[in-house]
Amino acid sequence: MNHDHALTDAIRLHIRMGHGDHARELLDASLKRDPDHAEHLYLRGTLNAAAGANRAALADFDGALRLLPGLPPVLFSRGLILFRLERMDEALTDFETLADIQPDSVDVWTNIGIIHTREGRPEAAIKSLRRASLLAPESPLVLRMLANALRDVGEYSESTRLHRMVVESTPADPAALTDYALSLLSLGEIVKAHEQYQRALVTAPGDQTALAGIYMTSNELGMGDVVAALMDYESLLAYGKVATEDQIDLDVLRETVLKHEQLLWEPAGRSTKAGKQSPMLDLSEASPFSRFQRMITRHVERRMRAIGQSSDILGHPWLATVPRKWRLQSWITVLEEGGQQTPHIHPAGWLSGVFYVDAGSPRVSGAGDLVFGRAQQDLPLQRRMPERRHRPIGGELVMFPSYFFHNTTPYAGDGPRISLAFDVIPVER
Numbered sequence: 001m002n003h004d005h006a007l008t009d010a011i012r013l014h015i016r017m018g019h020g021d022h023a024r025e026l027l028d029a030s031l032k033r034d035p036d037h038a039e040h041l042y043l044r045g046t047l048n049a050a051a052g053a054n055r056a057a058l059a060d061f062d063g064a065l066r067l068l069p070g071l072p073p074v075l076f077s078r079g080l081i082l083f084r085l086e087r088m089d090e091a092l093t094d095f096e097t098l099a100d101i102q103p104d105s106v107d108v109w110t111n112i113g114i115i116h117t118r119e120g121r122p123e124a125a126i127k128s129l130r131r132a133s134l135l136a137p138e139s140p141l142v143l144r145m146l147a148n149a150l151r152d153v154g155e156y157s158e159s160t161r162l163h164r165m166v167v168e169s170t171p172a173d174p175a176a177l178t179d180y181a182l183s184l185l186s187l188g189e190i191v192k193a194h195e196q197y198q199r200a201l202v203t204a205p206g207d208q209t210a211l212a213g214i215y216m217t218s219n220e221l222g223m224g225d226v227v228a229a230l231m232d233y234e235s236l237l238a239y240g241k242v243a244t245e246d247q248i249d250l251d252v253l254r255e256t257v258l259k260h261e262q263l264l265w266e267p268a269g270r271s272t273k274a275g276k277q278s279p280m281l282d283l284s285e286a287s288p289f290s291r292f293q294r295m296i297t298r299h300v301e302r303r304m305r306a307i308g309q310s311s312d313i314l315g316h317p318w319l320a321t322v323p324r325k326w327r328l329q330s331w332i333t334v335l336e337e338g339g340q341q342t343p344h345i346h347p348a349g350w351l352s353g354v355f356y357v358d359a360g361s362p363r364v365s366g367a368g369d370l371v372f373g374r375a376q377q378d379l380p381l382q383r384r385m386p387e388r389r390h391r392p393i394g395g396e397l398v399m400f401p402s403y404f405f406h407n408t409t410p411y412a413g414d415g416p417r418i419s420l421a422f423d424v425i426p427v428e429r
């Protein structure tokens with residue numbers, strides 16, 4: 001075995017054993033000697049991808065593909081990174097190229113279907129996912145994605161049938177349970193949907209989608225006490241102007257946000273309409289958002305201490321999974337004239353929030369307000385939901401449980417409405 005093969009084997013062994021730092025040291029040294037080592041570029045790309053360094057991973061995968069065009073593992077990895085960066089057309093091109101090379105790959109067809117779903121093309125998604133289901137007819141993931149796409153085109157009965165099959169095969173999967181519940185809810189089966197959301201919460205007590213679903217179904221079933229506890233705005237919603245206290249220069253932050261090179265107009269699969277949104281921001285110390293990250297971290301820690309000391313919400317289901325370890329993720333939203341965000345939750349988070357860099361100058365009372373409690377509009381819900389409306393101001397920080405439905409009213413004003421949203425993401429030990 002020559003030195004190169006021995007080095008590559010050692011790097012792969014470090015990666016398999018979870019010794020990423022050692023593997024990176026060897027890769028960096030190797031690539032300094034030989035920048036055109038395709039396999040080492042690929043391996044370093046996988047490390048960068050695992051660390052969330054998406055742009056660095058993309059550069060490594062691009063380098064590897066320049067040297068070895070069309071290599072399937074690298075194409076697949078680059079497609080996933082492009083998806084993370086919300087460069088959907090490029091991601092789709094990589095996966096469609098792979099489909100020509102590996103037409104019997106379930107993962108390739110599934111990812112094509114997921115991209116079409118994200119891009120708002122459910123018919124194309126169904127076509128790709130049916131291809132995947134022929135290759136793997138018992139795959140719970142494929143069946144669930146297909147069922148979700150069928151719900152998107154109004155095929156509620158077929159969607160529900162497939163979701164039922166998935167739940168029968170994976171009864172402890174909270175995502176399967178909540179997707180099944182949503183399909184039942186679309187059919188107006190409120191009681192059955194409520195039961196599935198409850199099952200999901202028992203299976204995964206921190207599931208924000210389950211909590212949001214229980215809120216919707218409890219409201220429809222007239223369970224006022226449950227609704228009042230889940231949407232206890234006085235105890236669970238926090239806001240205040242913090243920019244001055246934390247010495248945040250709003251003009252500088254505003255300029256940094258508006259010149260961000262990855263702002264996308266109405267990104268697919270997001271709630272932003274008539275506005276721009278970024279992928280996840282780099283919050284490292286070297287980034288222009290490091291001061292913002294430190295500010296949010298301080299206020300999140302303060303908020304979590306206050307929540308833990310509050311006697312008003314003892315026993316609340318949201319508190320069953322207060323994260324011991326967590327990380328922040330954040331993104332930019334810029335609403336232009338007529339811009340708004342449709343009702344949504346943040347299922348990946350535990351605590352969420354938004355910092356207003358510039359609330360704009362609304363010309364109409366209520367334009368650009370933040371609204372809590374209003375569920376998504378494609379469901380047959382009849383009862384009025386308890387809402388809380390808030391008019392944001394520049395330099396203000398608002399925090400709320402991630403299961404809270406929230407949206408904005410259409411913005412009409414002079415200058416853009418600029419905010420930085422964030423999630424507290426639980427990290428497993």
